[in-house]
Amino acid sequence: MVTQFLKYRVGKLLKSFLRNKTFREYGAIKRISILFEIEDFDKIVDFVDILEADGKEVFAYSFDPKNHIFSDLPTNYSIWNKSKMNIWGFPNSADLKLFKEKDADTLIDLTYHILPIYNYLFLNSTADFRVGFDKENSSLFDLLIERNREQDFSFFAEQLLFYMKSLRSK
Numbered sequence: 001m002v003t004q005f006l007k008y009r010v011g012k013l014l015k016s017f018l019r020n021k022t023f024r025e026y027g028a029i030k031r032i033s034i035l036f037e038i039e040d041f042d043k044i045v046d047f048v049d050i051l052e053a054d055g056k057e058v059f060a061y062s063f064d065p066k067n068h069i070f071s072d073l074p075t076n077y078s079i080w081n082k083s084k085m086n087i088w089g090f091p092n093s094a095d096l097k098l099f100k101e102k103d104a105d106t107l108i109d110l111t112y113h114i115l116p117i118y119n120y121l122f123l124n125s126t127a128d129f130r131v132g133f134d135k136e137n138s139s140l141f142d143l144l145i146e147r148n149r150e151q152d153f154s155f156f157a158e159q160l161l162f163y164m165k166s167l168r169s170k
Helices: 002-016 038-053 093-101 116-124 153-166
Strands: 031-035 057-063 077-080 106-109 129-132
Touching: 031 038, 031 116, 038 057, 038 153, 057 116, 077 093, 093 116, 106 116
Parallel strands: 031 057, 031 106, 057 077, 106 129
Antiparallel strands: none
C-alpha cells in the first residue's frame, strides 16, 4: 500500500514536471547532487573524491532498505532508510528540505533500480542540469550516458566525466 501511494505521487509529479533542457560546461558546475545505489557505496566515494578534487561541492544520496549502520559517514553523504521515511514512504520533510536546500546546479543519477524513492528525489531536485544513463524517461535528462552494468564502475565514471568535460554550451 505504501509503495503504491509513493508510486502514485511520483506519477503525479512526473506528469506535472516541466523543464527546459540545460547544458552546463564542467567548469561552470559548482554543486552536484548524486543519487546512487547503496551497493555502489565504495565506488561512489572514489567518484566523489575526483569531483571534489576538481573543486565541486558534492552531496551523495542513497536509500538502504536493509538499514545498515554506516559509521563515520562524511557529512556530504545521506543514506536514507525506513527510519527516515514517513508512514507513506516519503522522506521526512526535514530531510527533504535539506536535500532541496543544497541547491545543486547538477544532478547525477547513477541509480539503475527503478525505485519510487529515487524518482521522488529526482523530481524534487532543484538542479537544472541532469545527467543519467539509459533511462526509460530520457526526456528528463540533459545528458545520457549508456551504462553496461557488467563493466567496471570506474570505467563508467571515467566515461561520464569525459563527456561532462567535453560539453560546450554557447
